[in-house]
Amino acid sequence: MKTYAVIGYGGRGSLYARLLNGRGDFTLTAVCDINPDKLDKAVRDTGISRDKTFTDPEKFFAAGKQADALVLSTMDRTHYAYAIRALNSGYDLLLEKPIAESAEECRAIYELCRKLNRKVEVCHVLRYSPFYALIKQKIDGGELGKVVTVTQTENVGWYHQAHSFVRGNWGNSEKSSPMILQKCCHDMDILYYLIGKDCKAVSSFGSLTYFTRDNAPEGSADYCFMCPCADECIFNCMNLYKKSGAANGFLFLTDYYGDADDNAAIERHFSDKNNRFARCVYKCDNDVVDHQVTNLLFDDGVTAQLTMTAFSAEITRVIKVHLTKGEIVGDMGTNTLTFTPFGGEKEVVDVSAFTAGLAGHGGGDARLVDDFAALLEGKDAQILTDIGKSLMSHQMCYAAEESRRNGGKTVLL
Ligand SMILES: NC(=O)c1ccc[n+]([C@@H]2O[C@H](COP(=O)([O-])OP(=O)(O)OC[C@H]3O[C@@H](n4cnc5c(N)ncnc54)[C@H](O)[C@@H]3O)[C@@H](O)[C@H]2O)c1
Structure with a gap:
């Protein structure tokens, strides 16, 4: 025990x-x-x-x-x-x-x-998800050749951006972290993990374009519950967080301890100026980017490109790995992977069909905890996210932010 x-x-x-x-x-x-x-x-x-x-x-x-x-x-x-x-x-x-x-x-x-x-394990949960574990296994198996380039898109999702990166905890980089570190350290870590080589150079562009005062509808109020534009606004918290609203699942982050299906209680909760999630998305203190693109150069000329965007209907990561003898395409939202050897048969894998427990970062949360427990108990553990393995991807994030703040200049690692 x-x-x-x-x-x-x-x-x-x-x-x-x-x-x-x-x-x-x-x-x-x-x-x-x-x-x-x-x-x-x-x-x-x-x-x-x-x-x-x-x-x-x-x-x-x-x-x-x-x-x-x-x-x-x-x-x-x-x-x-x-x-x-x-x-x-x-x-x-x-x-x-x-x-x-x-x-x-x-x-x-x-x-x-x-x-x-x-023992220090960092919560880079994606390494433990069956989705990325299968990609890693395929790459290391070697039948598709060597990795040449990888593209990954982090589709944050329009309401997730509004919740976490405009109104919520991570909207202001001075109070929390820049987006590339906060949200995309997972992506950087996965790119580094899959490629398996050190990163040498980084350049990045990105900005906050949409969730700003300039884009507030004319005549809008500072809070949704008093806003004349609320009916037409997709970010109106009254609808967003209600039962079957897009962000209803995010309620547990809003210090709301009531019933997530009780629309009357939810409406009361958001009729309060002290509730930061009741604020107009165009009038918050947010400064983190809503889109960012990063180019990465690894040892042996391997390249990668990461796009993070708020502007997606779904919350999902999409990846394409280009190897010398084939390609891998994956969508974590649907948990599907396609392995295509050049000139050969396409293999489509539904990750959810052969493994259970894919909740929480595609099953990564639970598997990380099990591995940490095994490590503490002295049992066989994979130890995929020891702190020593997480230093490089954090450096990639700091370099990307430095580059972005300096107009995209290349930062050498
Ligand atoms: N691994 C992942 O995929 C993942 C996902 C989401 C968040 N996170 C990270 O997890 C951390 C927590 O995020 P969260 O979503 O649970 O946020 P949260 O706001 O739900 O939880 C943070 C908790 O810390 C408490 N707290 C704040 N300052 C404190 C202090 N000085 N001492 C003690 N308690 C304090 C808050 O009251 C709150 O209960 C963040 O660093 C975030 O980046 C990781």
Whole structure:
């Protein structure tokens, strides 16, 4: 039996607690969150005793090591300081991405972890998804030749962008992280993982074009519940979050603890100026990009291109891998893969047809947790996302942001 603690009992922290508790061989021994409502939720969800909950991170760390491992799932800007404190306190870590705000901070966590001989897995969940695992397996099998170039599109989705990257946690890069780090560190990590070579150079363009005051409908109000344009607006929160509204599934992120199907309660929840998700999408404090394209050069001349866009109907990642003897095309949203050897028969694989449990990043969330658990228990673990394996893709993100901010100039790694 192993023990774990959670700091940051939000969407991710509560998910990991559910998955670890569900295994039966892990016990939650402490939870810290600055929001007391989240601690109430932790008590309800897990049955943890109230005296094992902390609203003050200082007190949490001052209490010393309270478990074998710590799930670190607070907001991005706290990761570095908390990771250093947690390692020094003796915890192994399940560390949410992004690791930290800079390459130097990432390296400092990595070096401390190696020095103290601690285990640190970064939540690059896509590596554990059967969808990407199959692509990796096919590439490494060699029958399609060598990878020459890869294109990946991160279709963020119009309402997901509005929820998370305009109104929500990650809209303002000063408060959280730039989009290329926050959202696309997964994509960079997958490109690096599949290509299997070091990245040498990066250039990137992107901007915030649409979710700005210039695009607000004439006469619109600052909040949907008082807006004369609400009926025609696809971003009207009243409809977006209601039952069968496009963003209804995102309600758990909005500090709404009611019934996701209760439209009257949802309407009351969003009729409040203190609710940031009630704000007009064109009048928020967001500054992160809504589209960005990045070119990457790897060792041996291998190239990759990543497009991130808010402007997609579906939330999905689409990938095309061009190899010397064939190509791989995949859509993670539909979990379909097509392997085509040049001059040969096309093989179409429906990933969902032969493996269950594809919820949560295509099944990556649950598989990551199982692997972390195996690592802690000293069992056979794949250890796909050890912090040492995550440094390069974070560097690729920092370089892309530097390039974007400098008009697309090439940044060498
Ligand atoms: N691996 C993934 O695919 C993935 C997906 C989404 C988010 N994330 C990352 O996970 C982290 C958490 O995201 P989330 O979606 O769970 O957000 P969230 O807002 O739902 O949860 C964050 C929680 O941390 C708490 N918190 C904030 N500051 C704190 C502090 N100083 N000390 C203690 N608690 C604090 C908040 O009250 C909140 O409950 C972020 O870094 C995010 O980038 C990763």
